[in-house]
Amino acid sequence: MSGKIGVYICHCGNNIAGTVDCRRLAESALKLPGVVVAREYEYMCSDPGQALIKADVRELGLDRVVVAACSPRMHEHTFRNTVEESGLNPYLLEMANIREQCSWVHSEPVAATAKAKSLLAGAINKARLDRELEPRSFPVTEAVLVIGAGIAGIHAALGIAGTGRKVFLVEREPSIGGHMAQLDKTFPTLDCSACILTPRMVDVAREPNIExxxxxxLVGLSGFVGNFKATVRSRPRYVDASRCTGCGDCQDACVLAGKIPNEFEAGLSARSVIYIPFPQSVPLSASVDIENCLMVTRGNCSSPCLDACGAGAIDFDAVETTREVEVGAVVVATGFDAFDASRVPQFGYGRYPEVLTALQFERMLSASGPTGGKILTPEGREPETIAFLHCIGSRDENTNQYCSRVCCMYSMKQAHLAREKTSASVYEFYIDVTAFGKGYQEFYRSVRDEGVFFVRGKCADVARVGGRLKVFAEDTLLGRQVELPVDMVVLATGLEPAVGARKLATTLGIPLGQDGFFTEAHLKLRPVEANTAGIFLAGCCLGPKDIPDTVAQAGAASAEAIGLLDRGEVDVEAAVAVIDRESCGGCALCVTACPLEAILLDDEGIAVVNEALCKGCGTCAATCLSGTVIMEHSTDEQVLANIEGILL
Amino acid sequence: MSEKEKNVITGFTGEFFDELIGDTEIGEKVRSCIQCGTCTASCPVAFKSELSPREILRMVLIGESGEILRPEVLYYCSACYSCAVRCPMGIRLTELVNLLRDIMVERGEGPLPPQTEMVKSVDNYDNPWLLPRAQRDRWARKLDTRPKVLPRKKAKMLYYPGCTAAYLPNMQRVALATAEVLERAGVDFGIMGREEVCCGSTAMRVGVRKTFIAQVEKNTARINALGVDSVVTACAGCFGIMKHEYPRVAELQPEVLHISEVIARLVEEGELEPGPITPRVVTYHDPCHLARHGGVVSEPRKVIEAIPGLELVEMARTGLNSRCCGGGGGLRTGHAGMAVGIASLRQREAEETGAELLVTCCPFCEQNLSDAGEQDGGLPVIDLVELVLESMNASV
Structure with missing residues (x-):
């Protein structure tokens, strides 16, 4: 039990003091038993604020510190350090949240002050019963799991591997590269996408530290920060990548050659069932499309691919494999999927062959694409008029509310390339032009100067009427309706969470936002961390973004992971569940209640807590019928003391 | 020169908006308008209107009520809901225009003279066609098997033909065909005879709220007392109103169904077997109040596809993106010439499909599209139920 309690009340500028009468609060605290000092200060988290606490601990010999300020989620860590630096055990600090739970949600000063008094009295009452606890630390496994090998995953993996750490780079597709590999040029510099990406892909293949x-x-993840066990399932390629020379002879031989829509070409051409995804694939090896292969699905095919393969690399006896890897950190970089334009039929996608998605047009622009870089209408001629329609599947309550951030820019880039490659008239139908990045406004300006015509109005629909394909919109600047005959329409489709994001979120135990993208621990201050320690996020899996931002985030996520590994060990929460072995009846209610599988029954049938896994949530203690499970720092006595303090 | 003369905006006060619009269900979303023009470009009437839908919305927001609360502005909407389903901000602009009409009428302007006459007729005779109540059930006399009259007799389903199919000689075909189809498919149904009253759509659409509410109250009281499980109608207007607007005023207990939903179910369950009819290529026009307001898109198509001999080809704009015929929202009543002109544009889209017959299932669309065909050429128009009856006759 304590004898000397110090109370520190933060004004938080006007955040608290604007509603709560802090002086009265201090006066009321001083009247409580054991309180020897009660101070108020403008910003208690500032250096001078913390210095007040340290000085009092030393000079007055305080043995408990209570801070009435913001949420402990914000500054408990700060004040625990303050208390520790002044020589006390950090668990002898207690916080009363008089900001989020009081001043921010109440406007009436008298009542708010009364409530703050109660919250503070509760914290003081609990503080008396606080015990010293010792944080424990565990060593960190020197390896990282990177999920997704688009530009974000590639960049993060190379950054981590460069420091000598082992990286397991997991990719769902048969080749790494992601969407960036499909792009022709990148805005605003018009760099060739493949030219800047493929060297990085080759680096991955060469890097000995990357597996x-x-x-x-990823199908399973257990453990905790610094000590994860990840389960990875690999589908058989049915081709031994180490023997495959990438010659492509199997592709030509396949009985279904030219029958399967080629996803890399966004469906504009067809491929075989055994195929090399694209010329610069890494690994440069054929792979069998399990869903369509007759040998795999029916066990019945003449399998000409086997004879065609000079290297003898094809093996239909290959099986799915599952392996477990141990890593200290996880980087999630699973990217996005393009919005499916058939969900908005008014724009004619799937109905009129002249209507393309932006990704299809991108492939058409690419010299390695299905038209060899020529822009051609379905009849094979050069279009005279092309309309680019913005915000397809973005900024729309019927689809996605968010702005996809890249469509304005890629659309203008495509318009520029269309003008360069053809003599077509090019129109951009837009609502607002989102050109926020470095060099973007300049690019926008130059595209306008070149003669791309901008129509301020969202397209309402695309229809073939009177024998001509027309774009219908309003020129909102003139207030006149537009019916523009066109030869080609390109839909600036937005970005959506990757298929499988939801499943992966469950596997990782991290949340998705309302928009379906992963959520960061703090939008501004912890932008590449998940709420679970040791899991980092980068790129479009967090939300739509361009390549510069994606790469910046990937760099940040890898730096965070490296930092974690560099520390060598991780401190884990000292406030964990403990078991009173004498009273445990072995009912195992706590075992089932624990969300982290941190409790097991031992050989004697008594509950045992794995302290490394325990996060101190207290579910077990609340479930236990015999009071056997004790939640440190929130024992029954401490919780009751807190409540008692609030009520009295 | 004064600021008013210069036509300068001197403030964005929006008092009108704050007091009368802002707190309503539709008004709450109006502030989010980004002026993208999707509404105007989707509007079948905007090219004729003094102010476009987008401009009306903007003026509402800044409180320019004087400019908009005028019949010359507000009666250029066919209540087709194209703007409403496409608006990226989810603003139900059709409903906003209807609300503005309510306010304008409340203030003593509008409806247009022919619309006023219709509403008066609803007040006096419970139908918009100035015909006596006693004639409402006359259509049924032409049937070989007279339907049961509720509530004297009991049935599971009420067939509600609505005023147009019940009264107008050229539209009674629809009522007769519907009753015969239901009868021959063995459906336990009845009609209300002379006790049936107008659904109130005519009044609601032109902004005469009082008349509309009176009709809703009469109808819900009478229909609820019948003890039926469902109300079926072959009129898209009655259907949309009863299904989506009634619940905002009073509770209509039975489920509201459109005849196409009923027939599609009968076909699926094998209760109704369409026989082969003269092979024809047909196209289908989605009535706005069935598709966009009512939410029924696939059932009429299922019925057409179930009839052997018919080949369905779609127009450039179909389903939720169908183009309005111009017949609704009081437009045909108030500006008949314009409504038929808009229907002609739709007839052109129908012709482009190469079909020989235009199928729809709304008496208003049917009349308007037929008139357009007579005036400017186009496809003959037929109601879906008539086609179904033809195919049932063929199967015997």
Whole structure:
């Protein structure tokens, strides 16, 4: 039990003091038993604020510190350090949240002050019963799991591997590269996308510290920060990548050659069932499309691919494999999927062959694409008029509310390239132009100067009427309706969470936002961390973004992961559940209640807590019928003392 | 020169908006308008209107009520809901225009003279066609098997033909065909005879709220007392109103169904077997109040596809993106010439499909599209139920 309690009340500028009468609060605290000092200060978290606490601990010999300020989620860590630096055990600090739970949600000063008094009295009452606890630390496994091998995953993996750490790079598709590999040029510099990406892909293949697991998915994750166990399942490629020379002879031989829509070409051309995804694939190896292969699905095919393969690399006896890897950190970089334009039929996608998605147009622009870089209408001629329609599947309550951030820019880039490659008249139908990045406004300006015509109005629909394909919109600047005959329409489709994001979120135990993208621990201050320690996020899995931002985030996530590994060990929460072995009846209610599988029954049938896994949530203690499970720092006595303090 | 003369905006006060619009269900979303023009470009009437839908919305927001609360502005909406389903901000602009009409009428302007006459007729005779109540059930005399009259007899389903199919000689075909189809499919149904009253759509659409509410109250009281499980109608207007507007005023207990939903179910369950009819290529026009307001898109198509001999080809704009015929929202009543002109544009889209017959299931669309065909050429128009009856006759 304590004898000397110090109370510190933060004004938080006007955040608290604007509603709560802090002086009265201090006066009321001083009247409580054991309180020897009660101070108020403008910003208690500032250096001078913390210095007040340290000085009092030393000079007055305080043995408990109570801070009435913001949420402990914000500054408990700060004040625990303050208390520790002044020589006390950090668990002898207690916080009363008089900001989020009081001043921010109440406007009436007298009542708010009364409530703050109660909250503070509760914290003081509990503080008396607080005990010293010792934080424990565990060593960190020197390896990182990177999920997704688009530009974000590639960049993060190379950054981490460069420091000598082992990286397991897991990619669902048979090749790494992601969407960036499909792009022709990148805005605003018009760099060739493949030219800047493929060297990085080759680096991944060459990097001895990276173990690349393609056609693979994460199916399980257990453990805790610094000590994760990840389960990765790999589909069989049916081709031994180490023997495959990438010659492509199997592709030509396949009985279904030219029958399967080629996803890399966004459906504009067809491929075989055994195929090399694209010329610069890494690994450069054929792979069998399990869903369509007659040998795999029916066990019945003449399998000409086997004869065609000079390297003898094809093996239909290959099986799915599952392996477990131990890592200290996880980087999630699973990217996005393009919005499916058939969900908005008014724009004619799927109905009129002249209507393309932006990704299809991108492939058309690419010299390695299905038209060899020529822009051609379905009849094979050069279009005279092309309309680019913005905000398809973005900024729309019927689809996605958010702005996809890249469509304005890629659309203008495509318009520029269309003008360069053809003599077509090019129109951009837009609502607002989102050109916020470095060099973007300049690019926008130059595209306008070149003669791309901008129509301020969202397209309402695309229809073939009177024998001509027309774009219908309003020129909102003139207030006149537009019916523009066109030869080609390109839909600036937005970005959506990747298929499988939801499942992966469950596997990782991290949340998705309302928009379906992963959520960061703090939008501004912890932008590449998940709420679970040791899991980092980068790129479009967090939300739509351009390549510069994606790469910046990937760099940040890898730096965070490296920092974690560099520390060598991780401190884990000292406030964990403990078991009173004498009273445990072995009912195992706590075992089932624990969300982290941190409790097991031992050989004697008595509950045992794995302290490394325990996060101190207290579910077990609340479930236990015999009072056997004690939640440190929130024992029954402490919780009751807190409540008692509030009520009295 | 004064600021008013210069036509300068001197403030964005929006008092009108704050007091009368802002707190309503539709008004709450109006502030989010980004002026993208989707509404105007989707509007079948905007090219004729003094102010476009987008401009009306903007003026509402800044409180320019004087400019908009005028019949010359507000009666250029066919209540087609194209703007409403496409608006990226989810603003139900059709409903906003209807609300503005309510306010304008309340203030003593509008409806247009022919619309006023219709509403008066509803007040006096419970139908918009100036015909006596006693004639409402006359259509049924032409049937070989007279339907049961509720509530004297009991049935599971009420067939509600609505005023147009019940009264107008050229539209009674629809009522007769519907009753015969239901009868021959073995459906336990009845009609209300002379006790049936107008659904109130005519009044609601032109902004005469009082008349509309009176009709809703009469109808819900009478229909609820019948003890039926469902009300079926072959009129898209009655259907949309009863299904989506009634619940905002009073509770209509039975489920509201459109005849296409009923027939599609009968076909699926094998209760109704369409026989082969003269092979024809047909196209289908989605009535706005069935598709966009009512939410029924696939059932009429299922019925057409179930009839052997018919080949369905779609127009450039179909389903929720169908183009309005111009017949609704009081437009045909108030500006008949314009409504038929808009229907002609739709007839052109129908012709482009190469079909020989235009199928729809709304008496208003049917009349308007037929008139357009007579005036400017186009496809013959037929109601879906008539086609179904033809195919049932063929199967015997």
């Amino acid at each position: 690349l697991l393609t056609s693979s998915e």
